[in-house]
Amino acid sequence: MIGYFILQYRMTNRKLNDFGIGPVIGYVLLTAGFIGLSVFLFYKTAFAEYIYITVALAFVSNLSEIKRNDFLKACFSDKKFKLLRISENLVVTIPFVCFLFFKQLLLSPVILIGISVLLGLTSFKTTLHFTVPTPFFKRPFEFSVGFRNTFYLFIISYLLTFFALFYDNFNLGVFALLLVIVIPFSYYVRPENDYFVWIFNSSSKQFLFHKIKTGLFFSSMLSLPIALVLGSSYPANVEVIFLSISLGYFFLITMILAKYASYPYEIGLPEVIIIVASVFFPPLLLAIIPYFFIKSTKRLTRILG
């Protein structure tokens, strides 16, 4: 069983190396990021404790995926399998538990540990059986696949918009709008199999324009309903809504181009640093977008000619 955890450790190191950072630096950055985000969450909202447990359980439940568990069952005896599953769930939970204890919360970490142990003894399908319908069937791929993975977040966003109007809370409405704008960024994080670039009979520039056009159109389909409702309810704040949407478009273009600027590899550390810098200073996007566009064109030319 120790061999299994050593293997997991090695695989994590390989992922960090592929990402362009050494394992030591990677673990330091991950720890710092985790602490930073935790502090930020507890500073920002009174519901942090619940959000925190939900996030921790989301990570843990991923390990209960049925195929993964079938494989582990085939490899280990029943007793070792259960021990292994509980152990790996606790490994994932420990950082969250430690932070909750640090915040002097006692009940929630105990509940979290209890649920993690129980989840270690169960396995379930993390994917749904039925086909989630999407409005993106005309141009399938990023949005149809991504929407199916994140549709519940859109339901939450639209509910938040409803609550924002009901309780007359414009800031909550803007938060919902930003959420809808930001979720599709995740659709462009991983590079697709090269076959799905190769099939296009277009030049690299045409390919990129096609991807950007599709991304902006589908992103608008998701975000404009909230923007219109907010705009009509808060006409004095139209500038804020307009600014949010415009920035969202610029960042979406940046994400699309960042993906292909590193293609066929995952988005590298330099691109991530550049994107983070532009979050703090958005005018940088005016330089970043052309830079990523040129880089993407070069990367894609090898496949698209």
Added chain:
Amino acid sequence: MIEVIGLSKKYGAKQVLKNIKIKFEEGIVCGIVGENGAGKTTLFRCIAGLEDYEGKIFSEINPLKNHLGFLQTEPYFFSKITGNEYLRLLCNARNKELKDIESKNIFDLPLNQYASTYSTGMKKKLALTAVLLQENNFFILDEPFNGVDIHSNIIITEIIHKLRELKKTVIISSHIFSTLSDNCDEIHLLKEGEFINKVTKGEFAKLESEMKEITIGDKIERLEIK
């Protein structure tokens, strides 16, 4: 027509393809056989332009990749894309309108289900349907019969005959010799990155027995099955 001249490919120090020279004529179905690791898939990826290589590849219609239907050994599918969307994606990519999809679903695939839930054979049939709907001039079919049921086998054989009739250039690889001898006009034997033999229809049986002799040798006796 596709002509390959002096094609070589290395992965690090390992030479996978060695100075390949071959011509694939239109209206001819050409089979490629070889053991696992002989270089078949690498050759196909080079012809498709998915790999860098040394040498030259010419075709009568350019760019070749925009007119090539490439059925991969293990077609890749996104986790949550339906069969219908997969077909649409491949047609959109070639600016082909996807019309009357139900009547073109000749393998009776459940197109509204996620393609990732399909069996191996169903995935192969979906990917084959997609490259056919793209209306290509050239076809590379890497193991088209892999995992496919007997009924669909018959349909795929008929499709290949139809492609020949339509004067398309078709390249097939298969590990099942009978599927090649039923479908191909010529068969090329690839070994360790080099073509070592080419036979036409009348010589298929001879090639098969030669391959059996080379491949099997005394291996079964050495196993001492009891």
